[in-house]
Amino acid sequence: MMSRDEQVAVYRIEGLSCTSCAKKFENNVNQIASVSEAKVNFGAAKLIVNGAASIHELEKAGSFDHLQLVAEHEEFKKRSWYLQRHYQQLTLAAVFLLVGFVVQLLYEEQNIIGILSFVLSTLIGGVTLFYEGFKNLIRFQFDMTTLMTIAIIGAFAIGEWSEGATVVILFAISEALERFSFERARRSIRSLIRLSPKEALVVRDGQEQFIPIKEIKIGDICIIKAGQQIAVDGKVIQGTSSVNQAAITGESIPVIKCVDDDVFAGTMNEEGYLEVQVTKTSADTTLSKIIQLVEDAQANRASSQTFIDQFAKYYTPAILILAILLAVVPPLFHDDWMTWIYRGLTVLVVGCPCALVVSTPVAIVTAIGNSARNGVLIKGGVYLEELSMIQSVAFDKTGTLTKGEPAVTDYISLNEARHSSVIQIAAILESGSTHPLASAILRYAKDHQIEPMVNPSSFQSHTGKGVTGIIEGVKYFFGSPNWFGKRVTTEISNQIVPYQQAGKTVMLLATSDEILGGFAVADQPREESKQIIRELKDMGVDHVVMLTGDNQHTAHGIADRLGIEEVKAELLPNEKQQYIQQLRNSGISIAMVGDGVNDAPALAISNVGIAMGGASSDTALETADMVLMGNKLEKLPFAIRLSRFTKRIIGQNITIALGLKLISLLLIIPGMLTLWLAVFADMGATVLVTLNALRLLRSK
Structure with a gap:
């Protein structure tokens, strides 16, 4: 430690x-x-x-x-490729190999110049390979360098100079291709790192100056001009502009930002001038956390990857034993030692587990990088694999299937002549309230171009009931129907009950003498929620359930509109957790989608906990196994499709790697496979599985 x-x-x-x-x-x-x-x-x-x-x-x-x-x-x-040492070695080795072949063509018998050319090609191209191979032999550690070293030494021992040298060159080319392929797969992650500028324009001591990102402090004022990247997380204090947030949330349409809106490092200011007050240091920005999470995810292995690593551990010694047996046993009966030693050496080359070892990690790296670019953070291969097997999805209601903010859905007219004044008086009263429903009334008034022109006097908030205030000498009451008692006549009750049965909250406005009108308020479903539920069912996720702490009427009202058959309402956080545990105990693989705060127990117990992560939601980033950035619920079907595609790719890669090995081994016994063809087959398998995995980059 x-x-x-x-x-x-x-x-x-x-x-x-x-x-x-x-x-x-x-x-x-x-x-x-x-x-x-x-x-x-x-x-x-x-x-x-x-x-x-x-x-x-x-x-x-x-x-x-x-x-x-x-x-x-x-x-x-x-650096140009010709300035890199391993490429210089490979090029020089290839030249000597070519010289060896030319000499071999000119002379029917082996020539000392040709042999020397092949030896030099082998030593130059395989110096690192031999160094590691000999070290492993001394320590009795068997990996692909050990197998290749034994095979090449054996080839030289039986006079197969050209084949031994060719094996070294092809092996070096194979490693170069592997290196290139993994760099291509990692490019999605590296592209995130390059999003953040190295410096920003900051106002200090009354002057504008460029300062390195690491030196910017919370409270600094940054200036971002049109066409510049935003270098910090902060709050707009001046200006209006459209900002492309694709790097953080995956959404392609720019978002309008004005005073008091949050902006994030790595996003692009497309049009206007913005002054931004820094709210997070460079190490704590949303982009930094995303990069950290994506990179940490690479170390969180899928079970298939762990299996392959374990398999390769025993596979390599098994290949060595098979090669020894093939080289020693048949000659005891046929007395043809050179032929069978050659075939045993070919087994060593074929047996290199390169393609098998890279088959899973290259797919995982590619998939996680691609999902991050598309606004979905998956915290490891294990969760990617779990997601592909999901049979059930449980949704929290508020803020997940719904917008998470109440809105006026209906105006309840009890005195049509006073329609505008009812809205204005309600807005005046609620302008002094901190109740969550107050914002719904104020937005409704604004939508009707009605502004609260005065402040109420003698304003009072009555917990659980409503508010009172005096406006132009008249005392008004605004709140729950239960607060008004007998003043709510049968006629008024008949008007408001249907709204209450639909799960809406009713608020009435009254004077001491009469009830003037009212509003029905409810949390509205997201526009995309119904489509997402339908998509999940089309994908084979048949069991979709809503888990909410809200009342039965409200929960069933929302569920009916979205096409969700099963609803569990009036649940405490621990009761949501218990329900998911029951499903898991019955053998069902379940994903829980919530806001990452009050749903934390349920997210933790599910097979995959999925948080609706607003770009600034640190809690969502930290608590869940997977985060849908920008609160974009439509990313969920994409993530499930990507996980299933990744699982298919991994299955195909393992089949390709093992299948080609098996075919090659079978071709060795009748002598149909040479040493250089064996390494070519191994290289081909590695290239095939890598190219197959890179198909994941195309998933949108």
């Missing part, structure tokens, strides 16, 4: 192409004297080091795979 005072450094890694390489690098770094603990996140290509090791020491620990490091917030310096 690291101490509290210990230095922690985070680096980005370039060139990391396989999980075994990541593990080896992690072990090498942990052996550095000045490092107490190191952890490599393969999917995100990150190294977290507790200690004081320099970048030079760390890169030396990764020299076996030509790894390069930069500090977390820095960019890699782009």
